[in-house]
Amino acid sequence: MKWPAIAVSCAVAAGSVIGVTLSHGAPATAVVTPTTATSPIYGVSLPDGYRQWQLVGVAQETGALDELRAVVGNAAALLAYRSAALPFPDGTVLVKLAWEREQSAEFAPAFVPGKPTTVQVMVKDSKRYAATGGWGFGRFVDGKSADEAQHRTCFACHNTNVRDHDFVFTRYAR
Amino acid sequence: MKWPAIAVSCAVAAGSVIGVTLSHGAPATAVVTPTTATSPIYGVSLPDGYRQWQLVGVAQETGALDELRAVVGNAAALLAYRSAALPFPDGTVLVKLAWEREQSAEFAPAFVPGKPTTVQVMVKDSKRYAATGGWGFGRFVDGKSADEAQHRTCFACHNTNVRDHDFVFTRYAR
Numbered sequence: 001m002k003w004p005a006i007a008v009s010c011a012v013a014a015g016s017v018i019g020v021t022l023s024h025g026a027p028a029t030a031v032v033t034p035t036t037a038t039s040p041i042y043g044v045s046l047p048d049g050y051r052q053w054q055l056v057g058v059a060q061e062t063g064a065l066d067e068l069r070a071v072v073g074n075a076a077a078l079l080a081y082r083s084a085a086l087p088f089p090d091g092t093v094l095v096k097l098a099w100e101r102e103q104s105a106e107f108a109p110a111f112v113p114g115k116p117t118t119v120q121v122m123v124k125d126s127k128r129y130a131a132t133g134g135w136g137f138g139r140f141v142d143g144k145s146a147d148e149a150q151h152r153t154c155f156a157c158h159n160t161n162v163r164d165h166d167f168v169f170t171r172y173a174r
Numbered sequence: 175m176k177w178p179a180i181a182v183s184c185a186v187a188a189g190s191v192i193g194v195t196l197s198h199g200a201p202a203t204a205v206v207t208p209t210t211a212t213s214p215i216y217g218v219s220l221p222d223g224y225r226q227w228q229l230v231g232v233a234q235e236t237g238a239l240d241e242l243r244a245v246v247g248n249a250a251a252l253l254a255y256r257s258a259a260l261p262f263p264d265g266t267v268l269v270k271l272a273w274e275r276e277q278s279a280e281f282a283p284a285f286v287p288g289k290p291t292t293v294q295v296m297v298k299d300s301k302r303y304a305a306t307g308g309w310g311f312g313r314f315v316d317g318k319s320a321d322e323a324q325h326r327t328c329f330a331c332h333n334t335n336v337r338d339h340d341f342v343f344t345r346y347a348r
Contacts, residue, residue: 027190051228051229051348052226053228054225054226054227054229055225055228055229055244055246056294057286057287058232058242058243058244058273058286058287059242059278059284059285059286059287060234060275060284060286061244061283061284061285062283062284062286063283064286065283068232068233068234069232070232070244070347072229072230087243088295093228097347099232099347101234104233104343106335106343107331107335107343109235109236109237109239110233110234110235110343111233111235111236112231112232112233112234112344112345112347113231113232113233113345113347116347116348139202157281161280161281162280169278169280169281170286171286171287173244173273173286173287173290174225174288
């Protein structure tokens with residue numbers, strides 16, 4: 001016999017309710033909170049092992065978001081940053097981790113990462129993403145992609161503000 | 175003949191004025207802005223290649239310092255953080271990079287790293303640094319160690335505030 005073909009992503013968000021009944025001979029009943037592992041429009045996914053990547057820079061986002069952030073990059077990204085060569089080569093991947101900005105309980109003047117909020121990805125592929133400066137975008141919350149409307153805003157903002165830096169906000173922090 | 179024994183560190187800070195006169199047979203006349211490559215009290219130096227290390231976490235320092243910060247760690251540090259094992263093993267090295275907090279010229283709500291301010295190092299060696307919780311400290315500005323008075327403050331503050339976290343403020347930001 002074969003099990004019914006059910007793909008249950010490993011990237012299920014914490015807190016999702018999942019009930020899967022597998023019974024031989026009967027269709028599987030699966031109630032799964034959708035986990036779209038790839039972003040709409042761009043088809044970008046969270047890269048494996050990005051938390052082990054090297055640091056590009058950090059940032060604070062004020063206003064309603066009130067976040068602390070870090071951007072890490074793959075080997076191609078760091079090589080490009082360190083040689084200050086633009087545009088970034090195809091294969092460059094940047095990942096921005098963001099957390100709620102939280103006052104340190106141990107040292108009042110310091111603010112530290114609280115709950116993770118979003119993980120945002122930029123992938124350089126000048127052919128595939130020719131219409132958006134060569135970049136594909138992905139925005140993830142708890143490992144799950146945000147919706148298409150949110151992804152429509154990515155390139156518009158990067159194009160307006162950092163077209164002259166190959167559409168990338170973050171600089172290398174020495 | 176032998177050259178007079180003069181140790182001129184390679185870690186000379188940019189902008190330092192250095193004049194060295196070496197004359198055979200006469201004492202060397204050296205006017206060197208002191209470049210103490212290792213910290214007083216602890217003898218800690220800036221570890222090679224730390225800018226390639228993995229990210230532990232980020233922070234914002236408010237008040238007069240007004241900085242953004244990132245902490246990176248060597249392999250031993252990251253292994254300990256990821257297994258949430260305390261105390262950190264001997265050989266753990268943590269490096270905190272700090273920059274002036276600067277408003278982004280391209281996106282007003284964001285603040286980004288400006289001029290680098292200090293690089294601070296913690297080295298775990300439970301025997302060598304038994305008197306200070308097993309940690310040696312180093313605080314560097316432009317590659318040059320801060321003075322002894324500044325280094326007297328390190329352990330006092332870590333001991334007061336984070337004794338229960340093996341004297342380390344920074345947590346692993348997931």
